[in-house]
Each structure stands twice: as C-alpha cells, then as structure tokens.
Amino acid sequence: MMSQLMTIKALSIGNFGVAGALPSGLVTALLAALVWFTLNRDKPYAGFPVISSDKSEFQQQGIQILRKGAELTKNGWFQVPSQFAHEIRNDPRLDFRAITRDEMMADYHGFDSVREGTRPDGFLPKIIRSKLTLVLPSLTEDIVDETDFVVPHCLGEDPEWKTHSMKNALLDIVARVSTRVFAGVDLARNEEYVQIAKMNTVQSFVGAQELSQRPGFLRPIMQWFNPTLRDLRAQIRKARALVGPVVQKRLEERAAATSLDDTPARNSIVWMADAAEGKATPDFVAGQLALSLASIHTTTEVLTRCILQLCDTPKVADDLRHEMLEVLAKEGWAKTSLYKMKLLDSFVKEVQRHNPTNAASMLRHVKDTVTLSDNTRIPKGSQIMVIDTGTQDSAIHEHPEKFDAYRYVKLRSRPGEESKHQIVTTEPTNLTFGYGQYACPGRFFAAHEMKILLCFLVLRYDFRRPDKGDEQAPDYVAFEQMSYTNPFIRIQSRRRREEVDLRSPGADFL
DSSP: OGGGGOOOSOOOOOOOOOOTTSOGGGEEEEEEEOOEEOSSOEEOOTTSOOSOOOHHHHHHHHHHHHHHHHHHTTTSTTEEEHHHHHHHTTOTTEEHHHHHHHHTTTTSTTOHHHHHHTOTTOHHHHHIIIIIGGGHHHHHHHHHHHHHHHHHHHHOOOSSOEEEEHHHHHHHHHHHHHHHHHHOHHHHTOHHHHHHHHHHHHHHHHHHHHHHTSOGGGHHHHTTTOHHHHHHHHHHHHHHHHHHHHHHHHHHHHHHOOSGGGOOOOSHHHHHHHHTTTSOOOOHHHHHHHHHHHHHHHHHHHHHHHHHHHHHOHHHHHHHHHHHHHHHHHHSSOTTHHHHOHHHHHHHHHHHHHSOSBSEEEEEEESSOEEOTTOOEEOTTOEEEEEOOGGGOTTTSSSTTSOOTTHHHHHHTSTTOTTSSOTTOOBTTBOTTOOGGGSOTTHHHHHHHHHHHHHHHHHHEEEEOOOTTSOOOOSEEEETTEEEEOTTOEEEEEEOOOSSOTTSOSSOOO
C-alpha cells in the first residue's frame, strides 16, 4: 500500500502524441511528472506543456489539476490507454523503489524505516510475499484474539450511543492488531510502542515534505535543525530501546529451536532473520516500523470509509451481518471462511472504487528512455504515474457514480469469473493496489485483516452519524493526488449483542 502515499514535488504534463483513435472505455490516464532536479528548484522538461508548476497549488488541488490535464489534452498522450499500463507494469527501466527513496528522503537521518523498506534488493517486499502471505490462515487466531481485546478498549461496551473520533479509534485498533502479527503480543500491548508505530508514519511523510522544500545542497545541514526530523530521530531511538530486547528474545528462541515442534512463534522478526541467512544483517527495528508505515494508515483509511458507507447505507450492514453469521456459524474461522464472504469482499472493493483514496498510482522513476509499442518516448530521468480513471468509467462499470455493495458479487457470478473481481485483484482498470511487479505485496494481509476487523465491528456494533443539527467536519480532505478521511469526523456507535461468539464461532480454528 505504500504507493498510495506517494507525492511528487513538481508537476509537468507530457503531451506525447494523439490517441484519439482509441476507445474511451480503455483509457487510463498517465501523468508524466517530468522533474529536472537543480540546486534550487525542480524544472519541467522543455517541449512538454505544463498544466501546473506551482507546488502549493498541486498540494491543495492535485485531483482537480489531474482532471484538468485530462480534459485539456483530450485524451491525447497525457493519457495512456490501459494496454500501456499493462505494458509498463513490469518494465525494469521503471523503478518504484528508487523514486520512493528519493521522495521520502531515505538517505537522511531519521528516515530509518523508509530506508529499510526501500532497500534496492527488495528485502521486505520479498518477505511479505514469501512469508506473510503464505501463512495468513495460521495468523487468523492471533488477529481474532487481538481484535477481541482491542475493539472494546477503543469503542467501549455501552449499549447506548457514544460519539467517537472514528478514524483515530480505528487507527488504534489497526496499529495494535498489525503489531500483534508483525512482532507479537508484547509490543501490541505496549502503549508507548503503538504510539510510535502510529506517529512514525505521519512524521516520516511530514518530515520528507518539509525537507523537500529546501534546496538539495542545504538538506544535509537542515535535517539537523528541522523540528519534525528531531522528533523522528527521537522516535527511532525510543523504538530501538523498546523493540531491541524483543528482537533479541525472538532471535534466541529461533537459535534454540532444534525441531519443527520447537519452532518459535512466526512473526516478521523471525522471517527477517530467515531471509537474511548469508546476507547482511537487517535492521530489525527499522523493519518493524517500515511494515507499520506501509500498512497501518492505509488499512485505517479504507476501514474508516467502510464505516462511513455503512452509516449512509444501513441496509448493507444488515446484509453483511447475515452473510457473516451464515459463514461463521457453519465453519468458524476456518481457512476458507473469509473467502466465502463474497458480499464482504465486494463491499470493501466497492468502497475503494466508489470513493478512491488515490487519483493516481504506479509512480515510477524512468532509469532509461522507454519507447512504448506505439513509439511514444518517455525520457530518461522523468517520473511517471498512472491516473486511475477506470474505476469511474461508465464503459467498464454500470452507473459508476452509484454505490453498489453487490457490484462485484454480480461480476463474480458470471461463468469463469468466480475467482476474479476480488479486493486483491490488480488490473489496469483498478489501480487501488497498483499494478505489475510493484503492486502492493501486502494487499493479501490487508484484505485478510480488514475482513476480520469488519466482522467484529459489524456484528458487535451499530454505527450512525450524529444528528444533522450537530456541527460536523467534512468527510474528506485532499492533498496532492490523495483523498483522506477527515480525522475529526465524528461517528456514533453502540454495542449490540452479537448472535455468535466471535472468539470461537462454529468450528474450531483450523
């Protein structure tokens, strides 16, 4: 999910040619952010029309600027057809990690989590793909146990309506549950570490944004005087003090294991140690924070949108409860239970489609000049990102302006498409998790975790917006190409009596 958090420092739009002969239903826009770094400022390449070069304007109106660029170019080569998104998805000349390291100031002090998460060898993404994704069913019990512990802590047990800053409550829930999976119960229940895990992400992005405003030659000096970066470095020092002993304990358990029966608890510390055999020792603490940076806030963002949607369409909550109860009562938390909750999967995917968090994805640095199959030339040194127009395209989705929780249930009912159209599916017409070799490797864990959390939230609580007469913050705020749920949004919840014991419903854990 890291790609959903990227920003760009200057904006220039490449009008590479004309694509008027292409069907509009196939068009996915490509924004070419062509940045020439100098000592004092970023300059666009000559020969490409500039839609906006004002950084502050793009920060405040990024989504509108992208739409304006698409309109002005009339689907010319500001926009690339979806087959070109497919064409560039695995091109080795287009690098995601390099641009992430640059944009997120990975080589400066305090950005330890970014540096470990964007290693050129792809160390953490490989662990997520080869370890975390493969053991998801075995993690269900820990996720359920931690969710059962933390949800009442954050939302209470009162059968009367209570008002919450819902995004903050969900952030706390997700941070604790994710930490339970990544590092174990001790850190998940450590208030000080959970706070660091939540704030490190925020301050990493704020600090990178602030440092990017300084001329390149001054950044090595200014990093030591920036208050945000001072706080960030203090967080890292404290995290090392808190996580260091846990890492040592896990490594000693791993070393002492002599058989499969003695294998220590499987978590990311052990996975990192396994993957590092014969290689340089990884930064275990920075790795923990990198996993948090990549997952906690993005998962919270989607969950908050789901709760807002349930408030607006309460009938969907009833339908979801019916499906959850039917599956859990028969099978408990079996390996296939979440897969059988097809409406739940469709609901979350539709929330992402109907109100996407990111207007653009697939941010890449062009290491060498790329010539596409139609002879379009993307210059070396440029930066590109794909505008995700497919989610709102009427040629792809019937009535895309309407929310339909059953949209993907209906698509999966088609012969031969039963396994398609899931949350974790990546395709050129839906770039929620990116596309190609850099598609979010943690999307399978994110989907697994979100579904379990939503089972607890929907079966144990009712949700509603406060009375219309109450002063209410807007649902969303925008920054650059991103849309965020407002952290000040207020939502009411009340405890309901769930129809099944979620700790051990139906069958035993498998």
